[in-house]
Amino acid sequence: SPLCIGLLFGGQSGEHDVSIISAKAIASALSHNPRYQVKPFYIQRDGTWRSPDVSQQVLDNGKGLEESELLTNAAFFLPTEVQQIDLWFPVLHGPNGEDGTVQGLLQLMHKPYVGNGVLASSVGMDKIAMKAIFANAGLPQVKYVALNRWQWQQDQQGWSEHIEATLGYPCFVKPSNLGSSVGISKVRDRKQLQEAIASATSYDPRIIIEQGVTAREVECAVLGNEQPQASAIGEITFTSDFYDYETKYTAGMADLIIPSQLPDHVAQAVQSMAVKAFQTVAGSGLARVDFFYVEATGTVLINEINTFPGFTSLSMYPKLWEYSGIPFTELCDRLIDLALERK
Ligand code: ADP
Ligand code: MG
Ligand code: MG
Numbered sequence: 001s002p003l004c005i006g007l008l009f010g011g012q013s014g015e016h017d018v019s020i021i022s023a024k025a026i027a028s029a030l031s032h033n034p035r036y037q038v039k040p041f042y043i044q045r046d047g048t049w050r051s052p053d054v055s056q057q058v059l060d061n062g063k064g065l066e067e068s069e070l071l072t073n074a075a076f077f078l079p080t081e082v083q084q085i086d087l088w089f090p091v092l093h094g095p096n097g098e099d100g101t102v103q104g105l106l107q108l109m110h111k112p113y114v115g116n117g118v119l120a121s122s123v124g125m126d127k128i129a130m131k132a133i134f135a136n137a138g139l140p141q142v143k144y145v146a147l148n149r150w151q152w153q154q155d156q157q158g159w160s161e162h163i164e165a166t167l168g169y170p171c172f173v174k175p176s177n178l179g180s181s182v183g184i185s186k187v188r189d190r191k192q193l194q195e196a197i198a199s200a201t202s203y204d205p206r207i208i209i210e211q212g213v214t215a216r217e218v219e220c221a222v223l224g225n226e227q228p229q230a231s232a233i234g235e236i237t238f239t240s241d242f243y244d245y246e247t248k249y250t251a252g253m254a255d256l257i258i259p260s261q262l263p264d265h266v267a268q269a270v271q272s273m274a275v276k277a278f279q280t281v282a283g284s285g286l287a288r289v290d291f292f293y294v295e296a297t298g299t300v301l302i303n304e305i306n307t308f309p310g311f312t313s314l315s316m317y318p319k320l321w322e323y324s325g326i327p328f329t330e331l332c333d334r335l336i337d338l339a340l341e342r343k
Contacts, residue, residue, distance in 0.1 A: 080097025
């Protein structure tokens, strides 16, 4: 009998809509294989799980439900069809999806699931934890200061001076636990710094401030469990000040270049750092690892690992594998096989 795959999508983060598009692409790829029977589970923005029939409508429409179709005030419950699932395929980005919370739930269901486990997901989502673990592994990264809301409120003057002395301007202020550039500001003076910290702490009590670098942004896809492979390298180009939310999600504001034109030794350094980063967070299945290539000095710095990267047919992760010889449908098959192998 076919393997019953639970496709989880939507979710509570700012990447809700992207998740729907990613899930639609994956559902379509899986539908061609008689080995699989797919049951979709749409998670509303408030976290409510919907049954496969309603979820299928969301997939077909490629967008979330209308206000009137939402289930409201429901106590948390799982649709009964959850019992029929042999393997989970979570297609969720950001907090409450990519950060280990859903992975913990799936773990407790005692079924295999695609992608990263609890530890890799939570470490990858929290920039302070991620940077500490990368530093411990000797991976080069930008200078940064980690801070929490309470520390900042105690001594704004002292922290401002410390940040200026250690990082200088411009610097980037970020919520520790988010994605899609939400809550991130690039700041150039003390006043902007203070405003940016007020903004970032409204998203997350934990924040990180980083030295700004002038660099090319290159990305590498990783696939595998114990012996992960690195893909060719892609590059993001744009004309805006940085790769902010608008640039990421407005058609035509950024270009994906595959492969990135890099000296061979730089490309190799990126690939080996991508695999090392993946192994350092105890990754499994997949990840996209993002880097800054400071051309002026020839330096490669790791920026972050994304444990469930964008997965639409136009996204960097599947595009990189397609270029590297693994088409979209085969990529989905491989991820399922990797999940079964890990069990
Ligand atoms: P997210 O997890 O939300 O994608 P990132 O840390 O990747 O957050 O930051 C988003 C974007 O902001 C990056 O792609 C880059 O354009 C810019 N950026 C972030 N940090 C720096 C930095 N230290 N120096 C230069 N640009 C940065
Ligand atoms: Mg990220
Ligand atoms: Mg990023």
